Amino acid sequence: MPNQRFGCTEYKIGYFVIDKFQYWFDNYKAGERDTKQFLSDIQQYNIDTNLLSPNKIKSFVSVFSGLKGGKKVVVVDANNDDDFTNDTVYEFDTLTTEKYYRGDTLDLAPLVKVRYESFNRGEIISKYTFLRVKPYDLAYSHPTDLDRKLTVYSVPFVHREGVFRIGESNFKVTLLFSPKGHTDDYRLPYLKIQIAEKEYEHKEAPAQIGETAVVDNHVFTVISCNREGSIVKLIYKGYQENREGGLVNNRIPTLQGKSFDNSLITIQHILDDKKYVLLDFWGSWCEPCIRSMPALKMLYTQVDPAKIQFVGIDYEYNTAGQARAQKQLAKFDITWPQVAELSTAQTPSSFLVSLNIKNYPTFTLISPDGKVLVREIGEDALPKIVETFKKIGVLKKP
Numbered sequence: 393m394p395n396q397r398f399g400c401t402e403y404k405i406g407y408f409v410i411d412k413f414q415y416w417f418d419n420y421k422a423g424e425r426d427t428k429q430f431l432s433d434i435q436q437y438n439i440d441t442n443l444l445s446p447n448k449i450k451s452f453v454s455v456f457s458g459l460k461g462g463k464k465v466v467v468v469d470a471n472n473d474d475d476f477t478n479d480t481v482y483e484f485d486t487l488t489t490e491k492y493y494r495g496d497t498l499d500l501a502p503l504v505k506v507r508y509e510s511f512n513r514g515e516i517i518s519k520y521t522f523l524r525v526k527p528y529d530l531a532y533s534h535p536t537d538l539d540r541k542l543t544v545y546s547v548p549f550v551h552r553e554g555v556f557r558i559g560e561s562n563f564k565v566t567l568l569f570s571p572k573g574h575t576d577d578y579r580l581p582y583l584k585i586q587i588a589e590k591e592y593e594h595k596e597a598p599a600q601i602g603e604t605a606v607v608d609n610h611v612f613t614v615i616s617c618n619r620e621g622s623i624v625k626l627i628y629k630g631y632q633e634n635r636e637g638g639l640v641n642n643r644i645p646t647l648q649g650k651s652f653d654n655s656l657i658t659i660q661h662i663l664d665d666k667k668y669v670l671l672d673f674w675g676s677w678c679e680p681c682i683r684s685m686p687a688l689k690m691l692y693t694q695v696d697p698a699k700i701q702f703v704g705i706d707y708e709y710n711t712a713g714q715a716r717a718q719k720q721l722a723k724f725d726i727t728w729p730q731v732a733e734l735s736t737a738q739t740p741s742s743f744l745v746s747l748n749i750k751n752y753p754t755f756t757l758i759s760p761d762g763k764v765l766v767r768e769i770g771e772d773a774l775p776k777i778v779e780t781f782k783k784i785g786v787l788k789k790p
Contacts, residue, residue, distance in 0.1 A: 410521060465482070527545075567624065584605075601614050609639075609642065611629040638748050648741075659703065667698075669700070676713050676716035
C-alpha cells in the first residue's frame, strides 16, 4: 500500500476484521497465531475449517488513522484495493469531540459500505457489508495516550427487526450480526426481544438459539433462525410474575459473595433490614466506571443510610486487576461494601451470572421486597437513578 499520510504527523494502518474465522485461519497458516490458540478458537467457536478458504483472502478491510493538528483523520479502504486515495477522508475534532463523544450520530460515527472476500462452496466471492466507524470509544483503556488517539473502532451495522403481538403486548425482535464470525450469517444470531412500547425502558433481553429470553417477566425460548434472518422461531412460555433474574420486575435470586478481605456479603441480609440496595457493577479496566465514581460518591453522601445501602460488584480478570480496583476505591474514598468477583471463578450463583450483567457500569436498584426496580447502564445512568431515589424517598431531607 502506498505511503499515504494525508498530512498527518502521527499515523498507523490497522484492520477491521469482517470474517474473523477466516482471518484467524489465515494468521494461523502464516505463523502469526500459535497452534494452541487456534485449537482453542476451534473448540470455543465450533469452527469448521473445511468451510474456510485454504488460501489467504481479504476477510478484512484496512483503515488509516492519523493526527493532523487538532484533527483525527480516518480513512477506510472501502473498496479493498490497497489504496486510500480513492476513499472518503473523515476528520474529527480531537480537542473537543472526544470528551463528549457517544457514537450515536452519523457525523461522529459514519456508516461505510465496504467490500470483502468470502469463501462459499469452493469459490472466493466478493461481498459487501456496512460498518459503523467509531473514531473514539471511551470504554477502553490504552497503553499510551498516542495509542488511544490513533485507535479506531468499528461496529457491523447489519440487522433485521420485526414485531409480533401476544395478548395486549407488542414485542419487538431485533437480530444483530452473528458474533460467531460472519456479519451476514444469522444462523447464530445475537437476538433481542423487547416490549415495543417500552424498548427504551427495558433495555436487555438478549439470547441466542436454545437460550431463554425474559422480557418484563414474559418468557421466551429461541428455537431457530434461518441464515437470512427472515424467519425466527420462538416458544412463548408465558408470564411468570415471580421470575428470578436481574431485569426490571424480576425477583432477585439469593445473592452473596466475598469481599476483598474475604468476608461474606449477603444482599438478602440487607433487604431484611427493610433497606433498598443499589448494586454498582464495575471494574478497574472500565473507563466509564472510573469516571462515574466521583458522582456516585457524591450521591452516596446524599442518601439516608437507614433507607438504602450501596454495594459495589467489582469484576476483574486477575488479581492484578483486583489490586488496581482497591487503589481506585482508596483514591475516591469509596467506603461501601465491595464484592470481589473474578472472571475465572464465575458460577451460576455469581452476581454477574445470576443477574445477567453484560455491560459496565450497570446500576441495579433492588426494593426491600427483593424486586428489581431499576436497571440502568452507562455513566449517564446516575441522573435517572437520582430521580428514582427522589420518588422512593431515600435521599436525606434538606
